[in-house]
Amino acid sequence: MDARFVPEDELDQLIADSTVILIPYKRFFQSGIAIRALEHAVPVVGRSETSLGDLFGPESRLLVSGQNGSAGDVEGWLKAIEFAVSDGRAEASRAAESFHRQAARDWARLAAPRNPLD
Known part of the structure; x- marks a missing residue:
């Protein structure tokens, strides 16, 4: 975890060097991190009810779903x-x-x- 602003070129290297990226939020604005992680085949762990479910499929073992997705489900x-x-x-x-x-x-x-008559 790094609370500072990370420059673009450094961010790309941090993603590529990651073993896993954790996105624990119920609601998050798509920052592109998950897509960028996929570009490097870096797994993303998060909630299945988010856009991550669309990327990995709701049954992915990388995703935590339903009641199990609560912060208390360690x-x-x-x-x-x-x-x-x-x-x-x-x-x-x-x-x-x-x-x-x-x-x-x-x-x-x-x-x-496209056919203009359709």
């Missing part, structure tokens, strides 16, 4: 962190590939020529 958070340390890079890599494929499909659909 065991649930520890399990997710332990999974992140042991197998999280593989899951982050799969999530990154899936996110990339979906983004490519969405962009292709957006860029596809």
Whole structure:
């Protein structure tokens, strides 16, 4: 944890050097940290009811869900962190590939020529 402002080039290196990134908040404004972590196959641990559920899938073992997502659920958070340390890079890599494929499909659909009569 670092409470200071981190310059952009240093932030990128800190993310790449991380074993896991923890985002324990119920509500957080998408800062791009989770996406940037995926770019480096760095696992992110957080709540499944947030945008992290869309990135990793709600069943991901990196995510803590429902009542188990409460701050008092130390065991649930520890399990997710332990999974992140042991197998999280593989899951982050799969999530990154899936996110990339979906983004490519969405962009292709957006860029596809449209029939003006449709």
